[in-house]
Amino acid sequence: MIKLKRYEKLADEISALIREGVLAANDRIPSVRQACNTYNVSPATVFKAYYLLEDRGLIQARERSGYYVREHVQQALAEPAMQAHDAAATDVDVSELVFSVLGSLKNPHTVPFGSAFPSADLFPLARLARSMSQGLRQLSPHAIIADQTDGNAELKRQVAMRYMMTGVMLPMEELVITNGAMEALNLCLQAVTEPGDLVAIEAPAFYASLQVLERLKLKAVEIPIHPRDGIDLDRLEESLATLPIKACWFMSSFQNPIGASLSDSSKQRLSDLLHRHQIPLIEDDVYAELHFGFRPTRPLKGYDNDGLFMHCGSFSKCLAPGYRVGWVAGGRYTQKLAQLKLMTTISPAIPSQAALADYLQHGGFDRHLRKLRHSLELQQQAMLAAAARHFPKSTRVTRPNGGYFLWFEFPEQVNALKLFQLALAQGISLAPGPIFSAKRAFNHCARLNYGHPWGKTSERAMEVLGQIIHSF
Incomplete structure (x- = not known):
């Protein structure tokens, strides 16, 4: 586990109070003396924590008055409620709708609120290029062939070390390197299902998961999720029974798209439930490194005691979009996953693996992540503040503690697909709610991406969106 310095832990605790609304905009945070007494720390520790919170853009000093929560942190819009959802099995037929939406997002001049990726400007592409050169120089002729089947050994070692930082001790032999997380997720489903089988997914769900189910002729059982707490475990338990x-x-x-995260206690309960029924879990964890604050999240894989869970990750969302390198920690299914991979794509590109292995060793990955998380947290606050200014007051929105998506629930008369078309005509993209459901539900909802640097263009786009929404 990462050991936090005392001032980092204090900053993390106060940051959580701000995000959760305990400390609202313009609230005075504890004085240095009060913080020293409350948290049993020195004045120097408090000052370092407050300087860090200032750097994150969460608080500001007022002359002769103390520190206050910044105004742009104001959360004027309520949080969505968890929607009731029929858990019956559903045939999946969403690809045409998804492709029609995604195909219209390719214009580089469109404001990318509908994008599935953060801005490429947030990634160390030049440093990665140097790692590509260095990694290729170090490749032996033997490794160029051997890594196609086994994966780059140094990359697997580095990935295993990332697991260690979350408290999960994982043998390198359990890792299968894949062409991004999507191949890993596809392989996992193929390893444990046959056409016609039922698969429990979230509602709303990432649209690519729906497309995978459709391609493999699997049926979806949609389990509702709470916008903050994640999967409805009571409903899941009923469905499994x-x-x-x-x-x-x-x-x-x-x-994705809600931004919810399971608590440690919910992860333990979910693990116990799935082990009791012996239902394999495919854990899609591509946003794990994008947590706000310093404390990493422990994956569900860390609650698995007999290899029932398959954990899929990727560097596409946190470091290297386009390199197409992901992995799966396959547990008891590792050998089958490796065989399925060899029967399809054989291997991700060897140069990409070598580049990432070198970067993880020498490129300052954690330094990059701290900067990336800081940028995303500030951008989230900017989008939330803009939504509070421009959207109807009855709009509801999530407040995730990481990632780069917000889920908006608009007034019921708003048609998300029509909103998508009207916004696109104004040069603004968004991801309409129906593409995230096998039943094409969430008709008055949308996902917006705050993973791009905020500026006048972003602010104006939110204003225009607000005008369109008000017109329904």
Whole structure:
């Protein structure tokens, strides 16, 4: 586990109070003396924590008055409620809708609120290029061939070390390097299901998971999720007791599109439930490194005691979009996953693996992540503040503690697909709610991406969106 310095831990605790609304905009945070007494720390520790919170853009000093929560942290819009959802099995047929939406987002001049990626400007592309050169120079002729089947050994070692930082001790032999997380997730489903099987997914769910189910001719059992707490475990337990579910595909941290994360106690309960029924879990955890604050999230894989869970990750969202390098920690299914990979794509590109292995060793990955998380947290606050200014007051929005998506629930008369078309005509993209459901539900909802640097263009786009929404 990462050992936090005392001032970092204090800053993390106060940051959480601000995000959760305990400390609201313009509230005075504890004085240095009060913080020293409350947290049993020195004045120097408090000052360092407050300087860090200032750097994050969460508080500001007022002359002769103390420190206050910044105004742009104001959360004027309420949080969405968890929607009731029929848990019956559903045939999946969403690809045409998804492709029609995604195909219209390719214009580089469009404001990218509908994008699935953060801005490439937030990634160390030049440093990665140097790692590509260095990694290729170090590749032996033997490794160029051997790594196609086994994966780059140094990359696997570095990934295993990232697991160690979350408290999960994982043998390198359990890792299968894949062409991004999507291949890993596809392989996992193929390893544990047959056409016609039922798979439990979240509602709303990442649209790519729906497309995978559609391609493999699997049926979706949609389990509602709370916008903050994640999967409805009571509903899942009922579904497992009444339906022949063969696998679950869930995101435990910063779920796309909602942004919800499971608490440690919920992860333990979910693990116990799945082990009791012996239902394999496919954990899609591509946003795990994008937590706000210093404390990493522990994956559900860390609650697995007999290899029932498959944990999928990727560098695409936190470091290297386009390199197409992901992995799966396959547990008891590792050998089958490796064989399925060899029967399809064989291997991710060897140069990409070598580049990432070198970067993780020498490029300052954690330094990059701290900067990236800081940028995303500030951008989230800017989008929330803009939504509070421009959207109807009855709009509801999530407040995730990481990632780069917000889920908006608009007044019921708003048609998300029509909103998508009207916004696109104004040069603004968004991801409409129906693409995140096998039943094409969430008709008055949308996902917006705050993962791009905020400026006048972003602010104006939110204002225009607000005008369109008000017109319904």
